[in-house]
Amino acid sequence: MRVEDLKHRIRGIPDFPKPGILFRDITPLLSDGQAFRQAIDYIGGRYLDKHIDVVVGVEARGFIMGAALAYKLQAGNILIRKSGKLPYKTHRTTYALEYGTDSLEIHQDAIKSGQRVLVADDLLATGGTISAAVDLVKQLGGEIVELAFLIELTALKGREKLKEHSVFSLIQY
């Protein structure tokens, strides 16, 4: 299955979550077993010889990419969650949204200093969420190998915000 075949399994939903937004819905891709496996194999295949210790996923859809890639790469799976969800001692970072702010947390013992980290998410848009996730990984001394996304909305220039790091996306709009 080619990348173009995977892209055909993503559908546009107009005006979600609000008027004027065309939401890229990956659920038809995920629900097709062959397509889901192929997407993870394309992305994960980049890192088979990269000695990834842990894959970080950001709540909630990022958990899907993080878990499947961690399994494929025989790496640990680290969770970055919204505030108040993680039970143990955390580091927190606050970042700007279009209106207001939001916070993300990581367990203080989630990553050992020097571990090689792949950060994974379903979507790269403006890069705000992933920048916050990168901050948390760095606070723990993790060495970021790459930031990997299923989809990139190139017009939103998230890549520029992340330019200190190598960024990979499988599908672009």
Added chain:
Amino acid sequence: MRVEDLKHRIRGIPDFPKPGILFRDITPLLSDGQAFRQAIDYIGGRYLDKHIDVVVGVEARGFIMGAALAYKLQAGNILIRKSGKLPYKTHRTTYALEYGTDSLEIHQDAIKSGQRVLVADDLLATGGTISAAVDLVKQLGGEIVELAFLIELTALKGREKLKEHSVFSLIQY
């Protein structure tokens, strides 16, 4: 790695999310690549010859089990989410919490009638959330093969609430 070794990687956090609750924190297990892979292989190994079409995961930690198991089984990965998160037409079910109610949704086209479904989550407690997920799968005509959990809190008798279905848990407390 034996199941007992996996259990040692789950830590108890007292008084989370509220006083008197001992929270079973699976993040140390997930963050150990060998342990995470072994846990998924133990659970997923039960279904290698069971022709699973799709694995359903419930937001948010259930996405981890759902995604890794779907990848292992070459099955589709279906998301059940909190209300308002899924962009396409949904079915919704409302269920009782200790105080008040909560709702879960599934896309109306997520499962084809007759597909063989594995429902996966990290934790079986009272079974309220999973009962709601089972309702949604049945509304779409899915044939539930089994309900699979990383952890079961046996004292809460969730298994009784789910007794129409086969239930498997890897680790019990």
